Amino acid sequence: MGLVEDEPVHLRIRSAHPGQRDTDCIDLTVMPFNTWQMIKKQMREHRSGLRAIPDHNIRLLHKGIELRNRHCVETYIKNSTAFSPAEIQFVLLDQGDRMDSEAKDIGMYRDEQVPTRSSLLELVNEISDAMRTGIKPKLTEDGTGATYMLRGASSGKTLAVFKPKDEEAFAPNNPRGYVAEENSPSLRQGVCSTQQAAREVAAYLLDHKQFAGVPPTTMVHAKHPSFVNPNKKVAWKIGAFQEFVHSQGTCGDYGRQMFSVPSVHAIGILDVRLVNLDRNDGNLLVAIENRRPKLIPIDHGLSLPDRLEVYTCDLVWMEWPQAREPFGAKELEYIRALDGARDAVSIERQVGVRRECLRLMEVTTMLLQKGAEHGLTLHQIGLIMYREDRCSEDESPVQPSVLEKMITRCVDSALAAVGEGHGTVSSTVESLDLDSIRACSPIRRQVSPGHSFPACPSPLPSPMISPAVCNFKADLHLPPLDDADDEFDLQCTEFDFGRAASPEGRGDHDGRSGDHQDESPDETVALRKVRGSAARHRQHLSVRPSALGASGASREGSGKDASSAIFARPNLDGSKWSHRLEQAFKRHFEVQLTDYFKKHFANASSKPAGDDGKAETKAESSLASAFGVRPSDVD
Incomplete structure (x- = not known):
């Protein structure tokens, strides 16, 4: 009869459950005499999640017809090409050899807007x-938000x-009782x-x-009855999916001298760029390699904020000796290659972070460089x-950092x-003796308004903070920001920044006032331990009324406290700057x-000028100097 060449058959195999995307499909090229049992074997080679599932728990369907294991491909598939592959669906049965009644309420797929590595x-x-x-997500016992542990079938x-995202602290579906509206x-x-x-x-x-x-992380859509699903209706959720790290404890379980200088520098570089509000020792895992x-x-999660209210006690590495060592050649090369503006555009497009948060990231990147x-x-x-960090909760006003004043x-x-x-005139312009000027209104200092819980301590602060950190700033002799004659300092009596800080008239974010009272060393340590405990922080967490809403759009909102963000001004949203304003601020x-840097850090070996780290400031009377800009920029 002669020889007959068999043409290959092209298959595109996708899950029958909703949420499956084309990028998650399995494309196979098989021969018509292959059996469907052999097809299942090839599927396991492409998807590791199927390796522990027996053949009889994987059902293949073509146009609603189940494909039997011992039958050949050509029995059901006649014509298929690479441009028009045959569509095959697969259904997974539970361990009881029956169709899962809740299968339609289970699924997970990645968000296609976020780049995801193939292994993830x-x-x-x-x-x-x-x-x-049938393997269910398991909610962890600790934490203020929901974290589900996920495992495979094998x-x-x-x-x-x-x-x-809808089960975070003070989100609509938080399982710990910290429930509030979205963007609270x-x-x-x-x-x-x-x-x-x-x-x-x-x-x-x-x-x-x-x-x-940072462990590989992406954004996924997931659906499962084990999640917090209000009104008894299982719904799709959006959230962060991260590869689990099997560690040997946290950095608090080891002596700080165990960690290399480059590894500490790498963590610090990341935290500076992200403006991380919570780098306690519980957020630094240790793996032995x-x-x-x-x-x-x-x-x-507590990074890329819209304000710069970070304390030295929020970063565990700030008191480590490795942070005082100079950067190495590898770190300097990495820092020089950073591009804050490019990263801001990328992050805004991929995950929808607000512009004012990304502008602050650009600022800290420039500071680092x-x-x-x-x-x-x-x-x-x-x-x-x-x-x-003042190491206590006295009534002294909180002083903004050098970078906050500069911004x-x-x-x-x-x-x-x-x-x-x-309608808002800067304090610098307002203080000038000009013949005519616009009606001025007091500007708001960039500090948080009063809140039901303090903004200073981290959710899980480090127990390793020592009293030495209270005075480490004096050791370095850091110069202050070069304000003209310190005329506009917070303690200035001629202009009351306390009243301009908030509508309620409080001068700082937690309503502190009065002079700082010195404590004995023992009292300082005791106060630090009280402030640094997770129990104390959670004591201030108030359970807000439940407001069940949507899981949130891909582009985040500004929140109810956006008016006190560092780039916000009355009648001016910090995320809605014009292009001219962006360029002027950057310049x-x-x-x-x-x-x-030129004035206070002329070279790496010299110390900042002035006594006790305070550089001498020189009053300048020109209009351009008061504006802090070039004369050519002044209209």
């Missing part, structure tokens, strides 16, 4: 397959974690509820070349960026330069930051 995509598919075979170990004030001012999942993903995307080692401990940063260029250490950069002045200068004051900030 395979993990998403494996977890999705495991959930459909192993009892946890493979990934899922953090739904969360654990820390500056990051609203339902916005932490996007920041978990952003931290991984901003950790270029995995320099700090080649008999040496390796730091792994996790829990970045300029500081490294002038030979500053990570510790010195932190002292410029972070507020000093405030540059925003006012940029508004004056481009003529977009929106003014770059000039002032460069001048500051």
